[in-house]
Amino acid sequence: MRRYSAFAIARQAFRHHEGWERAWRSPEPKARYDVVIVGAGGHGLATAYYLGKNHGIRNVAVIEKGWLGGGNTGRNTTIIRSNYLQDPSAAIYEKARSLYETLSQDLNYNVMFSPRGVMMLAQTEHEIRGYQRTAHANALQGVATEFISPRRVKELCPIINLDGPRYPVLGALWQPRGGTARHDAVAWGYARACSDIGMDIIQQTEVTGVQREGGQVVGIDTTRGPIACGKLGIVVAGHSGVMAERAGFRLPIESVALQALVSEPIKPVMDVVVMANTVHGYMSQSDKGEMVIGGGADGYNNYTQRGSFHHVEETVRALIETFPIISRLKMLRWWGGIVDMTGDRSPIISKTPVEGVFVNCGWGTGGFKAIPGSGWAMAELMAKGHSPLADAFSLDRFREGRFIDESVAAGVAH
Amino acid sequence: MLTFRCPYCGIDACETELAPGGEAHLKRFGPGSADADFEAYLFLRHNAKGVHFERWRHAMGCGKWFLAARCTATLEVFGTYPAQTPEPPQDIVAAIRAKRPDWSLS
Numbered sequence: 137m138r139r140y141s142a143f144a145i146a147r148q149a150f151r152h153h154e155g156w157e158r159a160w161r162s163p164e165p166k167a168r169y170d171v172v173i174v175g176a177g178g179h180g181l182a183t184a185y186y187l188g189k190n191h192g193i194r195n196v197a198v199i200e201k202g203w204l205g206g207g208n209t210g211r212n213t214t215i216i217r218s219n220y221l222q223d224p225s226a227a228i229y230e231k232a233r234s235l236y237e238t239l240s241q242d243l244n245y246n247v248m249f250s251p252r253g254v255m256m257l258a259q260t261e262h263e264i265r266g267y268q269r270t271a272h273a274n275a276l277q278g279v280a281t282e283f284i285s286p287r288r289v290k291e292l293c294p295i296i297n298l299d300g301p302r303y304p305v306l307g308a309l310w311q312p313r314g315g316t317a318r319h320d321a322v323a324w325g326y327a328r329a330c331s332d333i334g335m336d337i338i339q340q341t342e343v344t345g346v347q348r349e350g351g352q353v354v355g356i357d358t359t360r361g362p363i364a365c366g367k368l369g370i371v372v373a374g375h376s377g378v379m380a381e382r383a384g385f386r387l388p389i390e391s392v393a394l395q396a397l398v399s400e401p402i403k404p405v406m407d408v409v410v411m412a413n414t415v416h417g418y419m420s421q422s423d424k425g426e427m428v429i430g431g432g433a434d435g436y437n438n439y440t441q442r443g444s445f446h447h448v449e450e451t452v453r454a455l456i457e458t459f460p461i462i463s464r465l466k467m468l469r470w471w472g473g474i475v476d477m478t479g480d481r482s483p484i485i486s487k488t489p490v491e492g493v494f495v496n497c498g499w500g501t502g503g504f505k506a507i508p509g510s511g512w513a514m515a516e517l518m519a520k521g522h523s524p525l526a527d528a529f530s531l532d533r534f535r536e537g538r539f540i541d542e543s544v545a546a547g548v549a550h
Numbered sequence: 551m552l553t554f555r556c557p558y559c560g561i562d563a564c565e566t567e568l569a570p571g572g573e574a575h576l577k578r579f580g581p582g583s584a585d586a587d588f589e590a591y592l593f594l595r596h597n598a599k600g601v602h603f604e605r606w607r608h609a610m611g612c613g614k615w616f617l618a619a620r621c622t623a624t625l626e627v628f629g630t631y632p633a634q635t636p637e638p639p640q641d642i643v644a645a646i647r648a649k650r651p652d653w654s655l656s
Contacts, residue, residue: 440622535586
């Protein structure tokens with residue numbers, strides 16, 4: 137594969153840009169792979185990439201029901217941060233955030249990581265105390281965050297209305313090296329890198345069954361025929377429960393819809409990410425100028441990738457009080473994704489009751505930020521049987537009551 | 551937007567009038583039960599893609615809990631019934647079978 141560079145662009149400019157290769161191959165599936173990953177989203181592709189890069193396992197296929205990066209990877213609001221309360225969470229999210237810093241160079245693909253800073257507003261007394269606690273925890277974990285005053289909030293984000301009557305801004309948890317990245321590029325970059333080291337990415341192919349012999353996985357059935365495998369990684373987010381059922385076990389997961397929307401593009405008005413968890417809204421401005429807005433998840437099980445009007449109304453109503461400038465904006469696009477929620481709002485990266493089957497799921501409303509760290513940990517778990525980053529996120533924590541409770545620290549928004 | 555008929559008031563209530571309450575017909579396990587049973591009761595939901603029995607509360611109406619059968623893949627509502635019903639009633643099961651011939655109550 138030819139590397140992307142300024143010289144490559146110049147060279148292609150002389151050839152009318154007709155010499156670009158496809159970024160990844162679309163091969164026919166082989167009869168057997170050492171490892172099959174189900175789900176070619178960010179987490180699945182990152183798992184495959186680090187299996188190859190860190191552990192030398194390259195006879196790998198990534199199988200995708202739809203198109204690559206077409207699920208939650210292409211539907212999130214692209215926020216990257218690692219200001220979590222619990223130590224295992226801070227470790228894996230900070231690993232991910234630090235990998236994002238150099239991901240473009242690592243993959244030779246511009247993922248447009250923009251560490252513009254993430255601000256989580258404290259709008260009640262409880263939130264002030266909660267975020268101060270998180271800032272102290274982050275200091276001990278080595279994650280750079282600080283609790284800042286309303287004046288500093290206004291300096292960093294001038295369009296904010298500090299003294300809204302219902303939800304005044306009383307301070308914020310500020311992570312200067314948090315930010316955003318281009319979500320599609322993260323999937324595409326990993327896919328290109330995986331394809332380059334000889335892995336097969338097989339799109340438009342659904343996994344319909346998991347073949348087992350004596351409690352051990354031996355292969356999968358797909359819409360393009362059976363494929364034998366040594367190990368199987370299920371990395372399918374909202375459909376984790378469906379895939380687990382096909383493999384013969386149940387997961388502590390419920391699938392609900394989470395929605396987001398973007399406005400018409402406007403001139404630059406904010407260069408930070410602002411999250412307001414009390415009112416279930418968060419906003420940033422994309423490079424195109426659109427205001428990217430996310431809200432809370434629906435409260436009922438849903439697989440339709442559609443949202444509901446009233447949730448959008450609630451989100452926008454609250455954000456208009458904090459950002460009066462957006463009140464006249466037209467909204468351009470609005471979409472939903474199916475997120476996999478666990479009871480403690482922390483992910484599951486674990487072995488399963490079926491030998492050789494591993495799951496990476498439960499990222500809920502905040503998986504995008506974790507993609508590189510999640511892939512790193514899942515690859516290590518699949519290659520070696522355990523991983524310092526993943527061990528705390530095992531499935532048996534629910535039976536043992538060993539929760540990694542981020543439901544308060546993470547709030548609803550990610 | 552989802553619409554359910556409240557089995558107590560008899561009115562068609564839309565989603566904004568209702569509060570969702572998760573999966574219905576859970577078998578409860580308390581102190582002294584096996585670890586696996588307790589874990590399953592607390593965390594391991596069906597999370598079905600398809601027919602789903604669930605609890606709703608008519609929060610902005612009569613305030614009572616009721617149960618509903620709904621498809622999570624199409625958002626189709628098959629029917630509602632009172633919360634005191636220990637298992638899905640025959641007419642609801644028939645309504646589901648009429649539209650989902652392959653479905654079975656598991």
